[in-house]
Amino acid sequence: MRIDVVSIFPEYLAALDLSLIGKARQDGVLDVRVHDLRTFTTDRHRTVDDTPYGGGAGMVMKAEPWAQALESVLTEAPASQHRPTLIVPSPAGAVFDQAMAHELAGLEHLVFACGRYEGIDERAIDWARDGFDVRPVSLGDYVLNGGEVAVLAMVEAVGRLIPGVVGNPESLVEESHADGLLEYPVYTKPSSWRGRDIPEVLLSGNHARIARWRRMEQFRRTADRRPDLLGDIDATSLPAADLKA
Numbered sequence: 001m002r003i004d005v006v007s008i009f010p011e012y013l014a015a016l017d018l019s020l021i022g023k024a025r026q027d028g029v030l031d032v033r034v035h036d037l038r039t040f041t042t043d044r045h046r047t048v049d050d051t052p053y054g055g056g057a058g059m060v061m062k063a064e065p066w067a068q069a070l071e072s073v074l075t076e077a078p079a080s081q082h083r084p085t086l087i088v089p090s091p092a093g094a095v096f097d098q099a100m101a102h103e104l105a106g107l108e109h110l111v112f113a114c115g116r117y118e119g120i121d122e123r124a125i126d127w128a129r130d131g132f133d134v135r136p137v138s139l140g141d142y143v144l145n146g147g148e149v150a151v152l153a154m155v156e157a158v159g160r161l162i163p164g165v166v167g168n169p170e171s172l173v174e175e176s177h178a179d180g181l182l183e184y185p186v187y188t189k190p191s192s193w194r195g196r197d198i199p200e201v202l203l204s205g206n207h208a209r210i211a212r213w214r215r216m217e218q219f220r221r222t223a224d225r226r227p228d229l230l231g232d233i234d235a236t237s238l239p240a241a242d243l244k245a
């Protein structure tokens with residue numbers, strides 16, 4: 001997968017050099033390129049913003065630098081039939097979730113436009129629809145100072161789903177939201193710690209019982225913390241009632 005990120009703070013994306021994403025870049029599994037929007041300005045002050053038409057506080061990012069930056073990305077894009085997808089992090093976007101992460105992980109080329117200030121001149125977003133599949137996306141119903149933090153989260157959530165990024169793909173199977181539920185609690189040695197013992201079932205060696213216990217814990221946690229995820233629960237998927245932790 002090819003990922004391009006355009007930002008006025010490219011150093012913000014340095015975290016993408018680290019850990020699993022960083023290794024995947026070194027291994028050539030992910031091709032991540034970060035671009036400084038100011039490279040695409042033409043004035044001596046490298047201006048990227050101006051006052052909003054209609055008045056109001058703050059500044060708006062100018063359309064032209066964005067158009068030139070995105071044109072540059074298109075010219076560097078891998079030779080393929082697919083239009084790149086342009087993700088614009090915004091509180092006014094569709095909410096990002098694990099299903100969207102899986103959807104984006106199946107694409108060939110993602111481009112992230114990190115807005116700042118009060119946002120990007122809407123004409124730049126409209127212009128981009130000619131060359132990109134444009135998707136405003138929000139991490140959640142709150143406001144950040146810019147898109148960079150959201151891009152770090154989305155690149156990690158999407159990148160880890162790309163084959164070859166996570167060492168053991170099995171670890172992607174039993175995790176929160178993989179099956180619509182929150183993940184079960186996990187424990188490691190010692191089995192007794194500061195007077196707290198792990199659930200006895202985990203020492204039983206009875207794999208079927210352990211699986212049922214874990215499934216029930218998923219349902220318990222989801223009902224407690226995220227009842228909105230349960231929806232029309234399929235009772236047949238609930239483990240048998242003979243559970244004892």
Ligand SMILES: NC(=S)c1ccno1
Nearest residue numbers: 091138139143144150
């Ligand atoms: N909620 C998101 S993604 C955001 C981007 C900029 N401000 O908030």
